[in-house]
Amino acid sequence: MRLYRLESKIVALFIILIVVVQLAGFAAIRKAIDSNARNSITDELVIGQRVFVRLLDQNAQKLTQGARLLASDFGFRQAIGTDDRDTINSVLANHGARIGASMAMLIGTDGQIRASTLEYPDTDLQRSSLELIRKPEAENGAADNVIVGDSMFQIVAVPIKAPVTIAWVVMGFPVDRQLIADMRALSSLQVSILVSNRGGAGWAADVSTLSPDASAMLSQEIHAPSMKSESISDLQIYGNEYRARMLPLARSSSGQEAVAVLQRSISEAVAPYHRLQVILLTISIVGVLIAALASAVMARRITSPLRELADVAKRLGAGDYSEGVQIRRQDEIGRLAGAFETMRSEIATRELKISRLAYQDQLTDLPNRVQFADLLKDAIAAARAVPRGTCHILMMDLDRFQQVNDVLGHSFGDDLLRQVARRLADQLRHPDAKVARLGGDEFAILLPGADLDEALAQAMRILRALEHPLSLQEQTVDLGAGIGIAGFPLHGQSSDELLSRAEVAMYTAKRKGSGVVVYDPAIDKTSQESLSLLSELRRALERDEFMLYLQPKLDLASGEVIGAEALVRWVHPEKGFIGPDNFIPFAETTGFVRMLTTCMLEKVARLCSELQTRGTYLKFSVNLSARDLMDQELPATFGAILNRYMLSPTAICLEITESAIMDDPARAQNTLDRLSRMGFALGIDDFGTGYSSLAYLKSLPVDELKIDKSFVMKMEQDQDDAKIVRSTVDLGHNLGLRVVAEGVESEAVWFLLRQMGCDQGQGYFMGKPMPVDRFLEWLQSWRAPAMLDQSENVAV
CATH class of the missing domain: 3.30.450.20 (PAS domain)
Known part of the structure; x- marks a missing residue:
């Protein structure tokens, strides 16, 4: 009796159970x-x-x-x-x-x-x-x-x-x-x-x-x-x-x-x-022997029909469905045999269906990604077999398809994809070309034996075809596409490499809006540099390389220092000082700016707490990006920081740019409403340079309006800038907002802003952005200009 057979296992199980019971009893008696x-x-x-x-x-x-x-x-x-x-x-x-x-x-x-x-x-x-x-x-x-x-x-x-x-x-x-x-x-x-x-x-x-x-x-x-x-x-x-x-x-x-x-x-x-x-x-020994004999007889009655069913399963696995199951019993094994008979009659149909699901896109009846990869492998193998053999692939992603789905519905989107699939098939001129749908709105075209010129010509033909609007369900849709091209052996030696590099080229084409892009190693280099920068930013955060700089904010009427704007600077251990323009845009693109904002608020809260223990109360402004406003956990994060340093939210002013609000107004307003209810002062930064609606401005829970420095710096010489500043001051006051002017670089500009009724100002005339220690020294030495004592009978 072989040990791996079910019959042997049943006998062994019975013997083991009896031996265990007997040994347990023997051990119990011996112990007693x-x-x-x-x-x-x-x-x-x-x-x-x-x-x-x-x-x-x-x-x-x-x-x-x-x-x-x-x-x-x-x-x-x-x-x-x-x-x-x-x-x-x-x-x-x-x-x-x-x-x-x-x-x-x-x-x-x-x-x-x-x-x-x-x-x-x-x-x-x-x-x-x-x-x-x-x-x-x-x-x-x-x-x-x-x-x-x-x-x-x-x-x-x-x-x-x-x-x-x-x-x-x-x-x-x-x-x-x-x-x-x-x-x-x-x-x-x-x-x-x-x-x-x-x-x-x-x-x-x-x-x-x-x-x-x-x-x-x-x-x-x-x-x-x-x-x-x-x-x-x-x-x-x-x-x-x-x-x-x-x-x-x-x-x-x-x-x-x-x-x-x-x-x-x-x-x-x-x-x-x-x-x-x-x-x-x-x-105990006699009982084990009797149990072994009885279990062997019972196991043989159970396993004999199971062996017959195993033979049937082998035939089905080999594709032989001709011979039926002959077991006729009324117990569970008989029902199992009936199930095998049913499976035998249906398995062929299911195999065909499974094969179709595995290799064919159900929406467009085109080859799917798996089948396309197999076709590409065959094309590469054929190209290797001939001298100077080549093959190319085109990977295409539709423009604005997500908006079509959102506005007209997924059913309309599915019909649109079917029409695109037919139009692509109509544009193929290469005899062995194949179109596949890789998923979503991504399509791929295989051009076996084609060189780069033929691939470019095919791509341009597809783009021209897509320039013609598609009519569907009494709707006319304009579609564009980004197409990436990669070929063997120039751009890769395997199907995975070609698919990956064609996808890189496709996303570059969509980002640049250039229609068609042929893969270039420099594209990957740029991606690697971006990944390297992201890694460096994360290491910089861990090593506390981001420095807090402060630019003073003053009351224009009294010259009193009322706060400062918090700015971030990066001091790299090898590259030295790195300006914010060199890393902030990338941080916003990758979402790293969220961690950076939290880090800066932590530093500001720590400084504010230290100053308050010395009896100095200032309001610090911290900038928020569009990514910050999309974070629904932002209010809870800020609240935890303030609790840690036992600060009131009134000590912080959060500044938001107009463009950040306009990216997703509803979501941004939800975040701003929660921050406002917590007690934070909110301000609109760089007002006048974006495209915001006054309706949104009226509905936002903001307390402060900051005029962009591009209007303030030259207002002394440019009357148009002065009029814009005056109108913005009046607008802000009419809306019940505090108005701050940035870019105050001369005493004359300060005087003009004061005459216009502007509340606060900041600029190089008062102080440049400076590290914390220098800011504290500046705070001790600051004296308001003498012109604040002069008459205010000057008209603008």
């Missing part, structure tokens, strides 16, 4: 067993701790009872009374041996050791003995756990009374293997007594029910971070996992500790469940 075993061991350890503590207490009571027998012995008390050292030492040794004490001492009421079975009693033993006899409960005998040397002992202290306490007998009993063996027998737990080395540098096993190697390894495991006092932790000892609990027993003054470690093997605890796990595993 392990969890129950660990919980049971934890309970055993807790109970074992209690048993071990009780066992130690019972052992201490037994030892205390043995010491009391010695303390009640009359002869021993008499020997103490007579200070018979030999008798005392003999009694201590003999009685200690009988009750299992490895050490015995007689301590006087003054705390001095009067007799001992040890030649040199351990310092810790002495201190522990003294502490024991000083406990309140020691009057009836007391017991404690102490560390002597590197071993743990239980010591008992019993008073010797005659009838008052005359001395104390202290006896020490080692915690030996018998004690922990009893604990092992009672609880099935492994028990180890560990004593830490002097200085706390490790542990050593004192006594243990484990083997010597295992107890040594246990001593190393005590250092693990998880093994804490009276905590339950898991230990690994020679591959066996133990759960352990540590019980502190004693601590010496030198820092030595003695602990009891109770352990229970997890492997021993779960061993009874292994047989159950083996049975479950056997059941």
Whole structure:
């Protein structure tokens, strides 16, 4: 059974599902067993701790009872009374041996050791003995756990009374293997007594029910971070996992500790469940085998008809529609077979329709762009096959077609395109020429084997044909076109290159209005230079190369500085100072001027905010372009900038040229209305040089009218200019607008404007455009001309 077949995948799916279910159940049971075993061991350890503590207490009571027998012995008390050292030492040794004490001492009421079975009693033993006899409960005998040397002992202290306490007998009993063996027998737990080395540098096993190697390894495991006092932790000892609990027993003054470690093997605890796990595993294996057999039978019933349908699909894919589908079933596979039969009968018709849609324009029945590209490739291949072979293409785009669509409707536009297609076909004179519609109002003509002269002649013939108006639906339409020409091998070696370069030439022809343009590499160079300039403008914005220049605006009546016009200058790191005429028109064409306007308003807002903190309040004018007015997000952008610098919109005047308003009056007015409602002052810049309507001027929410400098500069010598300026001032005032004159370059012009009632002025007489720092210096040094104090009895 091959693994990539559906039958194999169905069988594999069933087996995988069963195996996963069985493994999940097996894992769950195994985990439950392990969890129950660990919980049971934890309970055993807790109970074992209690048993071990009780066992130690019972052992201490037994030892205390043995010491009391010695303390009640009359002869021993008499020997103490007579200070018979030999008798005392003999009694201590003999009685200690009988009750299992490895050490015995007689301590006087003054705390001095009067007799001992040890030649040199351990310092810790002495201190522990003294502490024991000083406990309140020691009057009836007391017991404690102490560390002597590197071993743990239980010591008992019993008073010797005659009838008052005359001395104390202290006896020490080692915690030996018998004690922990009893604990092992009672609880099935492994028990180890560990004593830490002097200085706390490790542990050593004192006594243990484990083997010597295992107890040594246990001593190393005590250092693990998880093994804490009276905590339950898991230990690994020679591959066996133990759960352990540590019980502190004693601590010496030198820092030595003695602990009891109770352990229970997890492997021993779960061993009874292994047989159950083996049975479950056997059941799982048998279930998988039965499921594999059943799934194989079911998969074969499903996949057999599917293989037949796959053979039918292969025949249909190869174009053979002769043999029908023979499967007759009532289930989903039968319905699938019926669908295949229906598809077989219809696929031929659909193939023809798809081919037509893929290679033919549905509106004009001409070849579309895909088919034209294939025809061009064939023409290039044929030209390559002959010496000096050539071929040319003409790409044409209609003039004013968008306006026809907008005014007369798309249905009229479609009929017009069909007529253009027929007229183009009628103008072809080359025997193998082909016309195609590339999309929209773009057409292309292929001239296989034609040279450049023939292509030019064909293009001129088409242009002359389009000069005759087209009559359609009782409408007469005048159309023109721009035609670009590119040819093989002069202008490109591939169909993509020729199409691209013919399109470049076509757009150049439309832009220049020259009718026909043959592709020239210089055209692409100009496009590349434009792209390079756009890249440089973007880099300049990122590097803050655009400088803010200011030209003062003054009140003509008082000579007071009331504001300044913000102007942009570009200081290129390599080309130096670049005038605005060299980049502003391109920025407006490409739309980059929007980012430039935002940048300038940011700089103006920052400066205005700084001046206001110093107590200087000026109104700054910022120019807006036609592209700015088309941006519906412009008011929100300006509002965010003002909020950032905590400025009122009244601190800014936005100047708009007449031509910018006339590009799209409705959209421009919408933007201006929103800016005006925000509180911005609006002004018309260069008034008198455009073609605006007074009706638009009346409806716009403007506050200021700026007279273009071409009328102001020569008004002293030219009476006509003076009349125009006076009329403009009167017009502005009659409309309730503030009037500003630019181009004030002499004191006489200032005086004339003042006599005419002009409100404000700017020009070289007051100050040229200057950087911010120089403007601030100029602001401090400005003094109004003396003629403002003269009489105003001069008539114009």
